[in-house]
Amino acid sequence: MASGPVILEMKSITKLFPGVRALDEVSMTVQAGEIHAICGENGAGKSTLMKVLSGVYPHGTYSGDIVYQGSVVEFKDINASEAAGIVIIHQELALIPELSITENIFLGNEVRGRFGIDWSEARKRATELLARVGLRESPDEIVKNIGVGKQQLVEIAKALSKDVRLLILDEPTAALNEDDSEHLLDLLRGLRAKGMTSIMISHKLKEIEAVADSITIIRDGKSVETLDVAKGGVDEDRIIQGMVGRSLESRFPDHTPKIGEPFFHVKDWTVEHPLIPGRLVCKQSEFFVRRGEIVGFAGIMGAGRTELARSLFGRSYGRFLRGTIEINGKEVHLGTVQQAIDHGIAYVPEDRKALGLNLLDTIEDTVVAAGLHKISKRSVIDPSAGHIAAEGYRKSLKIRTPSVTQGVAKLSGGNQQKVLLGKWMFPDPDLLILDEPTRGIDVGAKYEIYGLIQRLADEGKGVIVISSELPELLGLADRVYTIFEGSITGVVDRADATQETLMRLMTGSSPAKAS
Incomplete structure (x- = not known):
């Protein structure tokens, strides 16, 4: 645990909702200049605790004390906490897509001049803030034109513009790829080196293990323990044990597949980007699914996995050019989502809220x-x-x-x-397409969902799982297809699948014809 002075104490925080005790006497201590992680299963109370701290749930709606920089504070709203130097970045980014980076950074905190907003000074400050977070975009760039990883950095730049002393990040890497995640973690390390204190909520335990100085674990609305990473002995298994109250001998339930005959077959599936003529997001894709089989789809960000799934589900993405779908040996036409549902297909999208x-x-x-x-x-x-x-x-x-x-x-x-x-x-489909089904979910809930997927397969259904986590596909899927730049580059049976094999196929290094 960091050796600096205490910057924050939360004492016996209790928060009630109708019928639910979301927080029950939760306490935690944060040292100045450390990265303090909060871990727990979904619904444990992590985000609720941070909303109490940041004034989203104002004083009077909870019991207990918040001691910040040596004094008891009673924030009436989020503006009050920001004025004290506490800034929270929520999991759902609070940026306005149609505004520029500069406009987003200073929205509600405008740079004033003699005759209104001083845009020249605002752009200058925005450029300096972007340099601090390692983002080389123009301050005039429209936010919707940059990726999610860069938008996350804009959020941090926005926080830094408010003279932040305690930065709270709720699942900051949940929607990021590995490169963007590592860049953000490096940024947090850099801010720590300059004396910044951060509180980070994350389900990605490897990241927590790599970057946190101390870890507070919350279970069922109660603070269970705080682990000092510097003392050693803190790894993923130890964190999981604290989160779920027991050790997980295996991340995946034991399962013996009961695979039947192929019943869903896609041939020559070719789809054009909805906005860019000539750009193919699916290129002559061909694959099949057997009854009782869990089929994985692996690919780097932008490879075309989601585009393939959505285009199959009633052509809900892109402009269909050609291709056929056969169910039980008969060609079917799934021109709408309702037709897909009527033919026994279900699709769980990666962006559950949108x-x-x-x-x-x-x-x-x-x-x-x-x-x-x-x-x-x-x-x-x-x-x-x-x-x-x-x-x-x-x-x-x-x-x-x-x-x-x-x-x-x-x-x-x-x-x-x-x-x-x-x-x-509920509609009892024959084929379920699950796009990132465990994104942003804790290990305990993941285990439950893995078991559910296996039970669905055991009922004779086909299940397609799209995932950015290769260990998840290796532990769950019976076969894994790989996609690179819209093309299916290979298929690997479970017995032969390794992260290295899949990564080569995912990056187009060793193309192989799918079978």
């Missing part, structure tokens, strides 16, 4: 949304049947919520993912 969920809906409405015919009589929905169905999935998927009438927006990321899985399990 593409998978209506955050204004309840859990109950979400679960039954893709299979209303199952709870309808003569086109009239039976509410009691919907409630019973949703309640069944709440129990079987272990969704942490007091009631299925609760809004999905109030759930943790892992529980939202379970609701989304329930939504697409």
